[in-house]
Amino acid sequence: MDYEALASDFVLHALRREKSIIFERAQGSRLWDINGNVYLDTMSGSAGPAMVGHANPAVAEAVARQMAKLPSVNLLHDSTTLIEFCTRMASLAPAGLTKTFLCVGGGEAVEAAIKFAIRITGRSEVLSLTGAYHGQSLATMGLGGMPALRKWLPGSLRWPNFRQIPSADAYRPPLGGDPGDGRAALHALEADLDGAGSGHVAALIMELVQGPNGHSVYTSDYYRGVQQICCERGVLLIVDEIQTGLCRCGTTWACDLYDVRPDILIVGKALGGGVPIGAFTTRKDLIPKGLESEAWHMLTFMNQPLSAAAGLAVLDIMEKEKLAERARVLGQQATERFRQLAKCYDVIGDVRGPGLFVGVDFVENREHKTPATAACRKAWGFALDHGLITQFGGSASNVLKFKPPLTTPQVDFDEMLNISEETVAFIQREVDQTRRVPSVVVPANAGD
Ligand SMILES: Cc1ncc(COP(=O)(O)O)c(C=O)c1O
Structure with a gap:
């Protein structure tokens, strides 16, 4: 052929x-x-x-078994495999994050997390960082901080409620100054939240090491400062660990490495072992009464047992090996x-x-x-x-x-x-x- x-x-x-x-x-x-x-x-x-590893036999076997047993369920119901997966995530996720939403792509999980943050805070704006990458759907592109990836779309695809603030990139700091000093970037975050964004910002989303931007890293005081500034203003911290999570950085999460305690953690890619996947995990106390009965989000492939089976197999391998x-x-x-x-x-x-x-x-x-x-x-x-x-x-x-x-x-x-x-x-x-x-x-x- x-x-x-x-x-x-x-x-x-x-x-x-x-x-x-x-x-x-x-x-x-x-x-x-x-x-x-x-x-x-x-x-x-x-x-x-x-x-x-490609074509990991343990993942292949778990997925084949689930496919033959129960690949999908109606959205109004649960499955044993999904429940086992979410329970496992709660035991592995950073402290306090216990409720997981599962879907079939990283960008899809980012979108779900953003909608969730907007819904539960009642605020409509979301900040991301220069150099950020959170996906290529229309909404997640609007969170992107790499201009080259969106300039080909008319108007560079800007959403009025999403904007980027300068990161503390330790090699090429967007605000200039000493590369090892994140203070200028922290001031920029404060200035936004207390100025233009005052009272309207639901969340800041960030990668702890920016993967697509070329593995940009920050200083440890930047992570500490971001958490403090967000916490003081009731702004949720969403950490995108789609690339950095699940042991890639030498600890289960990059959050562990930099002592970051997110309100929402997003995973994807590695979690499926080759099966398309995305998920976010959050704090139970953030979820308003009744939200889980609402149609706050709806996807045919959300919370499905086939993805959960792949996720469980990967988490097993991660621990055993x-x-x-x-x-x-x-x-x-x-x-x-x-x-x-x-x-x-x-x-x-x-x-x-x-x-x-x-x-x-x-x-x-x-x-x-x-x-x-x-x-x-x-x-x-x-x-x-x-x-x-x-x-x-x-x-x-x-x-x-x-x-x-x-x-x-x-x-x-x-x-x-x-x-x-x-x-x-x-x-x-x-x-x-x-x-x-x-x-x-x-x-x-x-x-x-
Ligand atoms: C940090 C980060 N967030 C989000 C995404 C989007 O994930 P997906 O391509 O599965 O939609 C990616 C993909 O490269 C990523 O690296």
């Missing part, structure tokens, strides 16, 4: 690249394409679904290796991220932190030609994201790091070449 031709005739793509590959099967951290070539996956699927510890061990190996490389390759501007959630920020110039975007674009293809699935994120697409399955065997992990090292050397060569060529001044009206 000519899959290439069929794909271009019949699949409606997004993000299509010249080198897009057609895969046939996967196991653990490896995928095979239709020509039998093998690839190592440093992205765990799209940054998470394969956190417990001590994935938090594995993330710490592998994460340290990766971080150490990239930091060593930074001593020889000056295109590495920063290596950051907790656990096995590593970001390597490539720059043309360390002093000015100019993103090495063009070289990274080519490096993606270079890595793929060498059997490595990678992705470069951040608003300038210059941050190598390194977050393979937490179950990756050491031999595959070492190979991932070896090919990554070759990729770093490739980026250095590309950037060195442009340094030798005097830059061409493009007339102002000649751009595309």
Whole structure:
């Protein structure tokens, strides 16, 4: 069968690249394409679904069993598997979060959480951070803080009730100043909540480490300050752990790492082990009497047993295989290796991220932190030609994201790091070449 031709005739793509590959099967951290070539996956699927490894047999078995027994129920009823899943989430979630809503996508869980926050506070505005990513539905795009991801829509898709405030990005602080100092960003949050947003803001939603923005991290006083400012003003803190949660950062939640106590925690991706999933967990005392009988939210696939079976299987694997510890061990190996490389390759501007959630920020110039975007674009293809699935994120697409399955065997992990090292050397060569060529001044009206 000519899959290439069929794909271009019949699949409606997004993000299509010249080198897009057609895969046939996967196991653990490896995928095979239709020509039998093998690839190592440093992205765990799209940054998470394969956190417990691709095609994990325990997940496959649990899902197949549930599919044969009870895949779905009418929305007005519950199932034993769902109840078991939500009970399990309550035992794992950060302190005080005990009630879970389950659905089939991360962005869908964000939307549900936002609606919930607006409904229970009676306030209609929601804040997010610059650099944020919370999904691509119409509403969640409005919470996005990466302009490149929404500028192609008319008006950049802005909702009057959603706005972004500057984050405390510790490498490229949007407000300038000392990169290690989050105080300016805290003042910006206070100024919004006490000014424009006064009394109208239901919630602040944030990732504790911004995944799609290139693993941007903050200082610990920023996390503390955000919690205090929100708490004093009755603004709910929604933490999006769709990428950082479930052991990825070396603890069950990134919340544990930074001592953050959210009112609402959102998970997705890894929780399904490949089955589409999203969920949010919140405090019981926040739920007004009667809300659970209202149609405050309604989805055909909400709270369904098939998703719950996948979630339960992943949570089992996470605990049995001590994935938090594995993330710490592998994460340290990766971080150490990239930091060593930074001593020889000056295109590495920063290596950051907790656990096995590593970001390597490539720059043309360390002093000015100019993103090495063009070289990274080519490096993606270079890595793929060498059997490595990678992705470069951040608003300038210059941050190598390194977050393979937490179950990756050491031999595959070492190979991932070896090919990554070759990729770093490739980026250095590309950037060195442009340094030798005097830059061409493009007339102002000649751009595309
Ligand atoms: C931090 C974060 N939030 C939300 C989402 C949206 O999840 P989904 O793509 O499952 O809708 C993503 C997806 O990349 C994400 O990384």
